[in-house]
Amino acid sequence: MRDEQDDGRGAALAELRGRLAASVAVARLNRTQLAARAGLGRTTVSEALSPNGPVPSAETVAALAGVLKLPPGELLALHRTASAPHVVGDEGTVTADGPGRAIEGYSPHDLEVHPAGPGRIASGCGGVGGAQELPGYVSRGHDRVLAGAVSDAAAGRSGIVVLVGTSSTGKTRACWEAVQPLADRGWRLWHPFDPTRAQAALEDLHRVTPRTVVWLNEAQHYLGDRAFGERIASAVHQLLVSPERGPVLVLGTLWPEYAHRYTVLPAPGSDDLHSRVRELLSGRTLPVPDAFDSQALAAAAALAENGDLLLADALTRARDDGRVTQDLAGAPELLNRYHNPRTPAAKALLEAAMDARRLGVGPHLPPAFLTDAAIDYLGQTDYDQLTDDWAETAYAELAEPVHGKQAPLRRTTPRPSRRSPAPAIAPQAESRLRLADYLEQHGRTARRHLCPPASFWHAAHTHLTHPDDLNNLAQAAESRHRLQWAHHLRHRAADLGNTAALYRQAEHRDAAGDQEGAEALLREAADLGNISALYRLAVMRERAGDRDGAAVLARRA
Incomplete structure (x- = not known):
């Protein structure tokens, strides 16, 4: 039976190529x-005519027939015979060559x-070895649904998620x-992407053989x-509903805006551009949450405690908002952008x-401060090459997001404070900048052993207005022996x-012996609530012989 099938397919393919x-x-x-x-593409045409090339797609055959003025029906009939998969052996093991390779x-x-x-x-491009390390995997709710689809596929039922x-x-x-359980069962995986994703999928979906994962990431x-989307959806649908071609598992990913x-149904009277895609996706999409819930965070913490x-x-950065995967994905590119x-x-x-952040300035940084500080x-060479719009250009570059919608330096507006009983503080009129947590x-x-240059201290003294920021920088300047800047920043x-x-x-x-001036400052x-100041005043009053005054201050403290 196998020899007869091979002979029939080979003869049909030879006749098809001969006529072309x-x-x-x-x-x-x-x-x-x-x-x-x-x-x-020229490669597509060359492979279609080459005696050693793969079976061309139906779309390729039809396009060539049109140009060469050949009867498309006859050529497509030869194509169906040449490309028909055949099955032998246990569990429907496929002997025809299909696209893709073993999952492992x-x-x-x-x-x-x-x-x-x-x-x-990674030092190389593919295969085992050289790949960057992955963190341990935390299973969530959508993983259980995926596991069910994989189990169905392993049991012989085609599906798509x-x-x-x-x-x-x-x-x-x-x-x-x-898909790892399918790797153990000898399944193959096909990721169409060359010469373009859409063209590769459309040309070779008809060649997908049983026990294949079709990988439609993004x-x-x-x-x-626009040209091929509806036809690809139709071809995937045909693959899923053809028992002789299964089991297969189609896995895809989409951003919500694309889904x-x-x-969504088109407005009345407008063109329905995605009717076949809508039918294919109906009931087959699976939402993935943006953040880890408490259970997933606990599982991640357990892996971390075990050495991950x-x-x-x-988790040091993402535990509060649960955006763990975004942090992991964005970190390499953030570092690369720096x-x-x-x-x-x-x-x-x-x-x-x-x-600024490591020396105690709050997370919301004024652009004017950073521009002068930088x-x-x-x-000197880079400074001499600055253009008039250098800051605007640099800020635009740093605002471009990486994976996880993180940007190295993004614009933000501080939320107003609502601590009772203090009155609410209105948001700053000027937007501020926030450094990505990972880069911070x-x-x-x-940079822990580096001292900022003079422009940093000058910009801080000129542009920063939050008293806590200024005091933190004064302490940092003093510990780094920038004593004049420490003095000026502390005064501010x-x-x-x-x-x-x-x-x-x-x-x-x-x-310095100015007790009167010291007491005035204390x-x-x-009066602003500093208890240590009351205590020091009490000590100074007692040292001056005013025991009653010292007692009053001590009781107040």
Whole structure:
């Protein structure tokens, strides 16, 4: 039976190619000309005519028949015979060559699973070895549904699941983890992407053999293609409903905006651009949440406690909002954007922001402060090449998001304070900038021994207005022996009502013998609620012989 099938397929393919080649000779067309007239790639045409090439797709045959003025029905009949899969052996083992390869032949990064954390970069492009480390996997609710689809496929029932979620929520990783049981059963996986995703899918979906996972990651590139999307949806549907071609499992991922676009009904009277796609996706999408719930966070914490350093690191930043996968996915690219910026000015701004955060400035940084602070982070050559719009260009570069919708330095508006009984503080009129958490944490380690340049301190004194920020920087300047800047920053903080700065100024006055000036500063600090100032006043009054005054101050403290 097998020999008869092979002979029939081979004969049909040979006749198909022979008729095409003869007509090409009569038409006196070279393959480049033929490809241009048929609207196909030259490689596609060459493979269609080559004795050693794969069976061409039905669309390729039809396009060539039209150009060469051959009867398409006859050629397509030969094509169906040549491309018909045959099955022999246990569990429907397929002996015909289909697209794809064994699942274990892929690494997760081959299939577009985002690298996680700042680990080493792959040295090669595919296969086992050299791939960047992945964190332990935390199973969530959608994983149970995926596991059911995989079990159905293993039992012989074809199916499709399309995971819908925002960027870097773990959709592709979930698919990768789900198919591992099929790897143990000898399944293959096909990821169509060359020459384009849509073209590869359309040309070879008819060649998919049983026990194949069809991997449609970022399915908008397939189903949303203007030229081929509807035809791809039809071909996938035909694959799923043809018992002789199964079992197969189709896995895809989509962002919510694409899923909505493809599934919403068109307005009355307008063209229905996605009717076949809508039918294919109906009841087959699976939502993936943006954040880990409490159960998933607990599971991640358990893995971290057992030595998973990537998860442990991510949880230091993402435990509160649960966006663990976004943090893991964004970290490598954030670090790359810092080390390899398009412009030196962008790196200077990031380093100024890193220094500000590690030395105690609040998370919302004024753009004017960073712009002035960044100047001395540039070498003389880079500084000489600055254009008038360098800051605007650099900020635009740093606002471009990476995986997980994170940006190295993004604009933000601080929320108003609502602490009772203090009155609410209105939001700043000027938007502020916020450094990505991962880069902030990286800066605290990588730059911990570095002292900011003079432009940093000057910009802080000129532009920062929060008394706590100024006092924190005064302390940082003093510990780094930038004593004049420490003095000026502390004065600014004291003038704005920072009690710690007032207390420190009082200590300096007292040490210089100006007891009256020291007491005035301490009383100002005490009136603002500084208990240490009351205690020091009591000590100074007792030292001056005013025991009653000291007792009053002590009781007040």
